[in-house]
Amino acid sequence: MERYEEIAEHVQNGYSEKARKAVEAALSEGCSPERILKEGLIAGMDVVAAKFKSGQMFLPEVLAVAGAMKAGMELVKPLLVAAKHQSLGKVVLGTVRGDMHDIGKNLVAIMLQGAGFDVVDLGTDVRVEKFLEAVEREHPDVVGMSALLTTTMVHMKTVIEALKQRELRTRVKVIIGGAPISRNFATEIGADGYARDAATAVDLVKELMNHAQQQ
Amino acid sequence: MERYEEIAEHVQNGYSEKARKAVEAALSEGCSPERILKEGLIAGMDVVAAKFKSGQMFLPEVLAVAGAMKAGMELVKPLLVAAKHQSLGKVVLGTVRGDMHDIGKNLVAIMLQGAGFDVVDLGTDVRVEKFLEAVEREHPDVVGMSALLTTTMVHMKTVIEALKQRELRTRVKVIIGGAPISRNFATEIGADGYARDAATAVDLVKELMNHAQQQ
Amino acid sequence: MRKRFTRLAFDADHLLFGVARTPLKRRNVIIGGGAVLPEIKFTLPPTNIEESAPGEIESVYAEIVTAVCERAVHLHQSSLVVEFELLPPMTLDPAMGEAITALLAGKLEEFRNSHGLQSLLRITPVDIREQYKPPLRRSGREMELLFESFRRCAAAGADLLSIESTGGKEVTDPSIMAADLRGILFGTAVLGCADMEYMWEAIVGIADESGTIAAGDTACGIGNTAMVLADQGYIPKVFAAVVRAITAVRSLVAYEIGAVGPGKDCGYENAILKAITGLPMSMEGKSAACAHLSPVGNIAGCYADLWSNESVQNVKLLSGMAPVISMEQLIYDCRLMNTSARNGESLRLRNWFAESDARLDPQAFILSPDVVVELGRVIVAESNDYQRGVAVGRKSVEILHQAFSQGELQLTDREQQWLERIGETASELPSDPNLFVDEEKVRWREHVKYAEYGMVDVPAETN
Amino acid sequence: MRKRFTRLAFDADHLLFGVARTPLKRRNVIIGGGAVLPEIKFTLPPTNIEESAPGEIESVYAEIVTAVCERAVHLHQSSLVVEFELLPPMTLDPAMGEAITALLAGKLEEFRNSHGLQSLLRITPVDIREQYKPPLRRSGREMELLFESFRRCAAAGADLLSIESTGGKEVTDPSIMAADLRGILFGTAVLGCADMEYMWEAIVGIADESGTIAAGDTACGIGNTAMVLADQGYIPKVFAAVVRAITAVRSLVAYEIGAVGPGKDCGYENAILKAITGLPMSMEGKSAACAHLSPVGNIAGCYADLWSNESVQNVKLLSGMAPVISMEQLIYDCRLMNTSARNGESLRLRNWFAESDARLDPQAFILSPDVVVELGRVIVAESNDYQRGVAVGRKSVEILHQAFSQGELQLTDREQQWLERIGETASELPSDPNLFVDEEKVRWREHVKYAEYGMVDVPAETN
């Protein structure tokens, strides 16, 4: 019990070295990797995510936290994989074709990882083919597209259409975001969701995962 | 020749009484009603319409001209109908359901009449049914809808859909206008045209009529 | 009971933005007490209200008001006014208008508690008495619905009651298009004023009962229609300028019945009304270009106690939603005005606002501080509405004429000719109100049901 | 060849909107010669450029430029600048950018002839050198296409050549997110400046050959990214303020190579650059809220020779198309500034602009006239770009610190803590440029191909 709290606290403070050591200690004491992950690492990150969302924390502070979490994760992950642990879910992210803006998308990636999701980041200027391949290869639960230009946001629709054509659309939830995107646009092109910022994006993905599980 | 020019001039000056007398004289001299209409009345109005379009004339001046034209028309029209003359075309106009703005639509009506079209004005707050009935009853070449509110412009689509369903859509051209309307919106809802002002609306109707005749 | 203003509250040197003789205080907001506050308004993007899912419209309004309040907090704005201009279906169905009012009032309350953002909510039902031709101004069911809408919105948390009433419009609409000065006077100063008396007695009553504020009306259905048509080149600008001056007579009635401001944003005649009444006024100019292009973008600021964006659709632009953008622009405009005031220099900034627009357009010229005061003076010198209208109409022609001859105002040849023409018509107007009314009543009898204005009907057959 | 500015062109009292030491004259337009002119920019609504019918994109641009010019004529505006910011496909396909440039130049010519509307056309190709990671800044085919784009646009009728170059961004992007001051300095003052030298030698050459004007660059990819992130609460505002100060070192290079202004609108560091160079600058503020929300809506106006809307989509709002609305707002803003100038009072209005924003946000405070001059002074005192960056970074921290302690600037507790933290990092920076560069080169070697900046590469294996 105490151990988990200790880990969570080091994570919250962004102390990578301390977090790593505490995880090591916990493992050697026989704590379960699942609980270290959930009650330690993710619990710590959750507090931070909430603070960040409510505007009480800055991104550079979150990045430090993410670093601490990663340090702990590196020890825990191999054990989890061995135990066939499943992550909260997998998200494929990318900025669409012709668009090089990636700060927003990177933030979404950071926050999703922090919340315990697996994220596959396809980078910027991602063409339709690459999104399709990634869906086939990675079997993600959610595909997230980002666009910052009025002349590239239109490619989001193309990707959704292509997913339909390849009969991949029902396998994944599609979410979109970026400065020119609105809820209306998301509905119009048949996306499953839109989020106006990274914190909301996490909530959105969680909600979509819940829905999917209920079905 | 001289007579027609005289009529045209009185029309241009907005002199109703003089225009009426000149038409009377022309008829008694045996001039053809068609030529009086085209080379006299409409010719006069055409000059005015061009001046109005290029911003050299104000609407109150045009209204006076329209009055003079009407005075002449009243004498000529019965003869034209007798001779089974066809007008340039017939346009049904209305402001859509829920919308009471009619100044813009009225201007369009005035300019179309001035250009020689028959106009049936359905008024404001015109429901779908009324548009459909008017199309069935009046056999217009063009239906024009006006909307000034973002919450009523959406009814334009409803009308177009209803025309399709009653299989009336192919019989008429549909044009739309009003402050919140854009060319994009017109394309989106499947209208045949959009005009940003009354003068352009006349050009648009003429163009659509030409197209229709060429087909 | 109607009182009549007989003198001016301000001379030209004291007629300043941010300052009313009688500031309005409610909750922790002061309007006209030295600082200009933003008034923000917004509307739905293209939406089918009838077919939208239950709660959908509400959620859009909630989203907008939250976003604009967040921006205000972000920019350290401490007070603001939000206007909810009901759309026709929201007035025709008073429960719908009430629900949105309650929602907006609730959100404002949240921001008051969580962030200390002080605010007032203005509600403006639509004048829905236009369903018939001629319109039923008193006897129709719509009149009942309209008053019900006021009552329910007032109960649901509104602070300020306003309307953009349309009495007389059945005459002014065609008169504007024909540049018919007599029609304008009849529709505005005779029919319009009669309707205002009736309407505002009722609204002031509702305000008193509900503990809300009877704020004010605007003749924008006349003045702004003329402005928009002049802007599109359809009617002469000098005509629109004279129309604007005359509308002051109509809008003044609200304050003579008991409204206390802030006057509604889109009534540029508020400039004159502020000089007369000393009450706080809302104005709009360049930062309302999203709603009305105009020739008075700066000069309108001279009189602002609230500074408004008039309205904007909730659509996404590059930086964010359009209402948020408006909020930001208004805040910066207010900051500038308030900074000059803090330095004791609002008169100077006001004069720059005026000077920057006045010479370029007669509609701007007519809003110059000196002119506004002169126009106010001729209005309060008369006690009959028609005579007020004649006086202010003639005065405005005279002022424009003089300004042009002295090189203080640019006019094209065509505009000059029209100014002469309008001047002639104005000089030929009868001085006897009854004579004028009798003549015009006959002329407009197809358009108007006089009983709806408390007047004796002219049978349509008589010819 | 690069010259180095070693003294300031303006002291704080002469640093005014509308006035440059070296005004730019071309055609009948004068920039910085006493009056502020509007600079209007616009972009496509959601559009699939590749799939649009031939001529469709052009027709949208034609429609927009016609509409904004009509509005300018309508409001009696006599001169303006239009900026065409190429989108990526228009730069990657130089023929496409050329065609639109020719079309815009043609329309401007029409308005010049028919209405006497004087105008200049600025073209801004996109910095397309970002297709690879790490980006190829010199050796890629994109660099060739970019220069070709400049050449063809220049030949097609452009007057002013600009770019928002992105050299160093592969380091500044992550540094902004991590609030990493060393990374900012390395990306901005070292890599950024190296890239600017290379880029602007070429652009000045193209301008000379084609008889066009090498106008200026902006480090908005650094400064405005930080501003937007600070606005969203992601990074501290004090950090964004310090970043802004440092970007001046980078943007200055263009003018040291031979650019003559007007500097590009979205570089708020232009304030500092105007003090140093005396060249005309374009600025943007509240009337660019459609493109960037910002804490500097008024204060940015202090330095404007052109006043810009930054960009807006061609979408319909209640009054008309959004670019037309922007045009109107800019014109009114310019009228006000020019009216104060006509009265010999621009200093007073400038001070109000500054006072109205400065105390509320460190990013605004840093743009106060006195501060801007102080920052300019420490920059010109150094002749090495890194040392300039360190000096201006330290100075800005010091100024913010002092302003806060003297109650001239509001800061939250968290912001104060960060200001301390940034100050510490700043004080620990080495004074020797070589030492700093060597350290940072190792740190960023995965992100940067140093050869692309004319620097010796650090092999990735060395660890």
Ligand code: B12
């Ligand atoms: C920074 C920036 C740049 C940087 C990009 C750096 C980078 N590595 O990304 C640089 C300088 C390179 C750049 C270049 C250009 N840019 Co730029 N840029 C911006 C700016 C200022 C901020 C964008 C940003 O990073 N915001 C911060 C992040 C955190 O916010 P965000 O992206 O909105 O993301 C958040 C949410 O949207 C959401 N989200 C984002 N993605 C996703 C995805 C999902 C699935 C979900 C759920 C949520 C989500 O969560 C994020 C975090 O909260 C914007 C202006 C603005 N107001 O947005 C212009 C802007 C987007 N750029 C613009 C332009 C025009 C360009 C250029 C063409 C300029 C030029 N002529 O050179 C080039 C084009 C480059 C290209 N090929 O793409 C215009 C677009 C106009 C248009 N036509 O659409 C804008 C709007 C600026 C403007 N006002 O004119 N730009």
Ligand code: B12
């Ligand atoms: C005058 C006016 C009124 C007058 C109407 C008088 C009348 N008889 O029409 C009055 C005062 C009654 C009024 C009432 C209202 N109005 Co109003 N009104 C205006 C105003 C100022 C000008 C409209 C106008 O007449 N323009 C002049 C004409 C000539 O231009 P036009 O209509 O655009 O028409 C031209 C072209 O569009 C085209 N065209 C028009 N129709 C057609 C049709 C075809 C087929 C074609 C081809 C072309 C075409 O040609 C015309 C001539 O060149 C506009 C503001 C604006 N900037 O447009 C607001 C405006 C339309 N109104 C608005 C509002 C909100 C209202 C009210 C709800 C206000 C209220 N709360 O009381 C009510 C609603 C009444 C109702 N149920 O419809 C908003 C709409 C906002 C929204 N959500 O969409 C606007 C945009 C004002 C604003 N900026 O907020 N209004």
Ligand code: SF4
């Ligand atoms: S003119 Fe402007 S303000 Fe007045 S009713 Fe019409 S819209 Fe509302």
Ligand code: SF4
């Ligand atoms: S920050 Fe604003 S201006 Fe600079 S590149 Fe990005 S968009 Fe263009």
Ligand SMILES: [Zn+2]
């Ligand atoms: Zn209004």
Ligand SMILES: [Zn+2]
């Ligand atoms: Zn920029």
Ligand SMILES: [Zn+2]
């Ligand atoms: Zn820019």
